[in-house]
Every structure is written in C-alpha cells, then in structure tokens.
Amino acid sequence: MGNRIKESTISDSQFIEGIYQQSEKVLSQLYKLHYPMILQFVLMNSGSEQDAKDVYQETIIVLCEKIYRGTFELNSKLKTFIYSVSRRLWLKRLQVKTRFSGEVKDFEEIGAHDDELDLHHKKEENFLAMGIALEKLGEPCKTLIEDFYMHEQSMIQITEKFGYTNTDNAKTQKYKCLMRLKKLFFAEYIGE
Amino acid sequence: MDLDNEVFYWIERYLTGDMTPEEFSHFEMLLSNDASLKSKVERQRAFTGVLTEYGKRKSLLATLNKFHAELPLAELTNQYLPQETKFYQLWKKHRVGLAVAASVLILAISGSMIFMNLLKMEGQSTQVRALKRDMEGIKNSQHVLISKLGHSSNTVPKSVNFGGTGFLIDSKGYLVTNFHVVDGSDSVSVESNNGMVYKTAVVYKNQGYDLAILQIKDSTYHSSGPLPYSFRRVQPELGEQVFTLGFPRDEIVYNEGYMSSATGYKGDTINYQLSIPVNPGNSGGPVLDNKGDILGIISGRQTQVDGVAFAIRSSYLVKALNDPKNDSIHHKITLPMRVKNTALVGIRRQQQVKKLQDFVFVVRAYN
Numbered sequence: 001m002g003n004r005i006k007e008s009t010i011s012d013s014q015f016i017e018g019i020y021q022q023s024e025k026v027l028s029q030l031y032k033l034h035y036p037m038i039l040q041f042v043l044m045n046s047g048s049e050q051d052a053k054d055v056y057q058e059t060i061i062v063l064c065e066k067i068y069r070g071t072f073e074l075n076s077k078l079k080t081f082i083y084s085v086s087r088r089l090w091l092k093r094l095q096v097k098t099r100f101s102g103e104v105k106d107f108e109e110i111g112a113h114d115d116e117l118d119l120h121h122k123k124e125e126n127f128l129a130m131g132i133a134l135e136k137l138g139e140p141c142k143t144l145i146e147d148f149y150m151h152e153q154s155m156i157q158i159t160e161k162f163g164y165t166n167t168d169n170a171k172t173q174k175y176k177c178l179m180r181l182k183k184l185f186f187a188e189y190i191g192e
Numbered sequence: 193m194d195l196d197n198e199v200f201y202w203i204e205r206y207l208t209g210d211m212t213p214e215e216f217s218h219f220e221m222l223l224s225n226d227a228s229l230k231s232k233v234e235r236q237r238a239f240t241g242v243l244t245e246y247g248k249r250k251s252l253l254a255t256l257n258k259f260h261a262e263l264p265l266a267e268l269t270n271q272y273l274p275q276e277t278k279f280y281q282l283w284k285k286h287r288v289g290l291a292v293a294a295s296v297l298i299l300a301i302s303g304s305m306i307f308m309n310l311l312k313m314e315g316q317s318t319q320v321r322a323l324k325r326d327m328e329g330i331k332n333s334q335h336v337l338i339s340k341l342g343h344s345s346n347t348v349p350k351s352v353n354f355g356g357t358g359f360l361i362d363s364k365g366y367l368v369t370n371f372h373v374v375d376g377s378d379s380v381s382v383e384s385n386n387g388m389v390y391k392t393a394v395v396y397k398n399q400g401y402d403l404a405i406l407q408i409k410d411s412t413y414h415s416s417g418p419l420p421y422s423f424r425r426v427q428p429e430l431g432e433q434v435f436t437l438g439f440p441r442d443e444i445v446y447n448e449g450y451m452s453s454a455t456g457y458k459g460d461t462i463n464y465q466l467s468i469p470v471n472p473g474n475s476g477g478p479v480l481d482n483k484g485d486i487l488g489i490i491s492g493r494q495t496q497v498d499g500v501a502f503a504i505r506s507s508y509l510v511k512a513l514n515d516p517k518n519d520s521i522h523h524k525i526t527l528p529m530r531v532k533n534t535a536l537v538g539i540r541r542q543q544q545v546k547k548l549q550d551f552v553f554v555v556r557a558y559n
Contacts, residue, residue: 024255027255027259028259028262031256031259031260032259032262032263035260035263035268036268036271036272039268039269039272040272043269043272043273049265049269053260057253057256057257057260060256061249061252061253061256064252123245126242126246127242127245127246127249130242130243130246131246134246145243146247149240149243149244149247150243150244150246150247150248150250150251151247171197171201172197175196175197175200175201178200178240181243182239185239185242
C-alpha cells in the first residue's frame with residue numbers, strides 16, 4: 001500500500017547511541033528519515049500536515065527521553081517503534097476530535113506496546129501546567145527562573161544580569177519567584 | 193534570609209550536589225531522622241525537576257522544529273497526500289468560492305435565458321404589427337343577438353376572425369383593404385357607416401404589397417356616388433399633415449398625424465412611416481392629406497414605439513391594379529388621380545370627414 005521508505009545507512013543501534021550522546025547530527029538524520037512514513041499515515045487517516053508534524057515530534061520526544069533515561073529497549077525495528085507510537089498518539093487525538101470512524105488505514109507493522117506512553121502523557125500534563133504557570137508568573141520572575149533552572153546560569157551571572165546588589169539578594173528573589181511559581185503550578189492542577 | 197528560604201537553599205545545594213562532603217553526610221543524617229524534611233526535599237526535587245525538564249523539552253522541541261524546517265515539505269505533502277484527499281482539501285479550500293461562482297453563473301445563465309426568451313418573444317410578435325382586429329369577443333355577442341331575434345336561419349352564423357377597414361376605390365363597389373385582413377378567410381363582408389352590411393368577394397390579393405381588392409356582391413348595394421377623393425401622385429413631404437378614418441371599434445374613428453418618413457420599417461419602400469395613433473382594426477383604412485388625396489393605406493404600426501404607423505403607398509395600389517395577373521376584375525378600375533379640386537378641397541376637416549364617412553367601410557373576414 002504505502003511507499004517503501006528507503007533504508008538508511010545508519011543502523012538502528014547506531015541511531016540510539018548517537019541520540020544518547022546528544023548528537024544533533026544523528027538526531028537530525030533520524031528525524032528526517034522517518035517523517036515521511038508518519039506524514040503518510042496521518043494524511044491517510046483524516047489528518048493534516050500540522051497533525052503529522054505534531055504527532056511525529058511528540059513521538060521523537062518520547063523516543064529521545066526513553067533513550068536519555070536509559071530505559072529504551074529495541075525489540076524490533078526503530079521504524080516499527082516510531083510507527084506504532086505515532087499511530088497511538090494520532091488515534092488518541094482523533095478520538096478527541098471525534099472524527100474517528102473506527103477504521104484505521106495501516107501500512108506498517110504495529111509492534112507490541114508497553115506503558116511508556118502512559119508515563120509520557122503524565123509528563124505532558126505536567127509540562128503543559130508548567131508552561132501556563134510560567135506565563136502567568138510574568139517578569140522578572142519568569143526570566144530569572146528560566147535562566148537558573150533551564151539555562152543553567154549561575155547565581156553570580158544572574159546577580160549581574162538583573163542588577164542585584166549581591167548574590168544573597170538574588171537568591172532571596174529567586175526563592176520568592178519559585179514559591180510563586182509553585183503556587184501557580186499547583187493551581188493549574190486543581191483547576192483541572 | 194528567613195528560615196524557609198535557608199532550608200530551601202540547603203535542599204537545593206543538596207539536590208544539585210553543591211555541598212562539601214561533610215555538609216553532605218551531615219545533611220543525609222538529618223534526613224534519615226526528619227521525615228518532614230525528607231518529604232520537603234522530595235517535593236522540592238520533584239518540582240524543580242519538572243522545571244528543568246520543561247526547559248529541556250523546550251530546547252529539544254526547538255531543535256526538532258529546526259530539523260522539520262529543513263525537510264522538503266511541499267514535495268512530501270504532494271507525494272503522500274492521497275488523491276481523494278488532495279481533491280478534498282482543494283475542495284475544502286475553495287468550496288466557498290466555488291459555491292459563489294456557481295451561484296453567480298446560474299443566475300447569469302438563467303437571467304440571460306429569460307432575457308433571450310423575452311427578446312425572442314418580442315421578435316416573434318414582430319416589430320411591426322398589422323392592425324387587423326381580432327373579433328373573437330364580438331362572436332359571443334352576435335350569437336346572443338341572433339337568438340334574441342329568434343332567427344331560425346339556415347345559415348349558421350359564421351365566426352368572424354378578423355376585422356379591418358376598407359374604402360371604395362370606385363363608384364361601382366370595389367374596395368381596397370389589406371391582404372392580411374382577408375387572408376385565410378373564405379368570406380368577407382363589409383359594413384357601411386350607416387350600418388348596411390354587404391357580402392363581398394375577394395377579387396384580388398397581393399401579399400407582397402399587403403393589398404386586397406373586394407367587390408361588393410350584394411343586390412342591395414347602391415352606389416355611393418363619385419369618390420370625393422383622388423389618389424395622390426406626388427410623394428408626400430415630411431411633416432405633411434395626414435389623417436385617417438377606420439374601424440378599430442365598430443364605429444368610425446378619426447385620427448390625425450403627420451408624415452414621418454418616406455420609407456417604412458427598416459427602410460421598406462412600399463410603406464411610408466407616419467406619426468399617427470392607430471389600433472387593430474385600422475388596417476386597410478385610407479390615409480389622406482389636407483386636400484383629401486389618398487396617399488396611403490394603413491397597414492400596421494411599430495410595437496414598442498409610440499405613435500409610429502405604416503401606410504402602403506398609394507402608388508402600389510396603382511401598381512396592383514395594373515397587374516396583369518389581375519384578370520378577375522371585370523373591367524379595369526381607373527383610380528381617379530389628382531384633379532384640381534376634389535370635393536374635399538378647401539373645407540374644414542370636420543366637413544371632410546363627414547363626406548368621407550360614407551366611403552369607408554368595416555371589413556369583416558369570416559372563416
């Protein structure tokens with residue numbers, strides 16, 4: 001049914017190793033290699049190009065994080081894993097959109113599935129809440145928090161950047177911002 | 193820095209490994225003894241963990257988007273979009289525009305069809321309308337009249353198809369009218385202004401000139417006397433005043449106007465164009481000038497244009513009478529040509545009309 005995707009010269013295990021080593025080059029190759037397959041699947045199943053992009057990126061993120069955590073086990077082909085995860089993610093989205101008729105057009109093997117997606121979904125919820133909480137935090141807290149916790153800047157750097165008198169003041173400010181963020185974050189959950 | 197803040201920073205240093213070995217082991221000992229501290233550490237670890245992972249996720253997503261932008265997206269979409277979906281997506285994109293275009297097209301087509309139909313209808317009824325009068329309405333009243341009189345006639349009253357006007361062209365009972373008035377009828381009768389009805393025979397017909405000559409074939413007919421008018425030889429001039437007598441109703445009707453053009457509809461040389469009000473029933477009536485000369489015979493009027501009428505040139509009546517095919521006429525009729533003074537010269541219009549009345553007849557064509 002579908003077009004046969006050209007097999008790459010990099011083996012699956014080489015891909016996994018490269019991703020674990022945080023090689024952007026390897027990740028890039030993997031990304032571009034398997035996207036057409038997911039694009040075709042989503043388009044064939046009532047999706048748009050944007051849907052395909054979203055689903056595929058979510059899949060790659062799942063893969064990457066499994067690799068980083070060291071919990072990734074390759075039972076079959078990497079391609080099969082990607083297809084199967086994308087498939088499940090897409091069908092879940094379809095159900096939400098209530099356009100799902102029950103018929104799925106497949107053209108690849110579906111591998112056995114485990115629970116990694118459940119964990120992934122939980123994490124996705126957290127991230128969503130965090131994103132909202134950060135937005136609500138506003139400045140200067142948002143940048144302060146992001147600089148320290150996400151961009152791994154030191155307190156000394158932050159003190160300079162924000163113009164605090166000394167690091168102690170900066171630390172106090174950071175503490176206050178974090179407490180506020182915490183409040184906002186949990187409020188998101190309660191709100192849900 | 194308050195206590196909470198301090199505790200927070202101890203925990204943070206612990207979590208990030210920012211402690212000296214002594215501090216670390218000391219803290220761990222505290223943890224093993226203090227359950228609340230332990231849970232506080234866990235909660236802080238969890239929360240800041242989400243925060244840092246969130247950051248990592250954001251940067252990963254940014255990287256993936258970078259890769260995505262490097263893909264040949266248009267090509268891929270084209271390649272993998274199933275044909276029906278391609279069409280469907282195109283359809284979805286353009287369906288509103290297509291619907292509007294389709295509606296406009298339908299409106300335009302039906303509009304122009306209606307318009308064309310209207311035009312066709314106009315065309316069919318011709319731009320020039322012959323002025324015979326349809327007598328259907330009269331038919332019923334005639335039947336009523338006859339039954340009232342108690343006539344047990346052998347002859348069933350015939351239905352009158354059309355009516356028009358005719359006038360005498362000599363003193364022996366020959367009349368001229370239009371061909372179209374008598375066409376298709378097998379008997380024609382005429383009625384004088386004083387109500388005398390006479391049977392006639394159609395002795396000559398000329399479709400091209402739209403003329404017909406009738407002969408009164410009735411023993412009760414008496415000559416009306418010499419014609420008070422003559423037939424004009426000289427071409428009338430534009431603006432010249434004209435008048436007509438005719439029967440658009442059952443009583444004689446006078447109308448006047450003027451010469452508009454030396455030619456008829458679309459340059460037709462058999463007719464003149466006049467500006468004169470005429471109606472169905474006027475066909476075959478005489479058109480006279482101020483001196484009482486007949487210059488034409490009413491034949492029709494132009495539709496959609498007010499007051500435009502056409503009259504057959506009297507010279508064509510002359511031609512018709514000189515026609516060698518005209519052998520059914522027993523003797524040649526000589527039309528009186530313009531004499532110095534006819535009976536109508538120099539008198540007022542009302543007097544002219546009074547004199548003319550006896551020579552103009554209703555023509556009724558039966559089937």
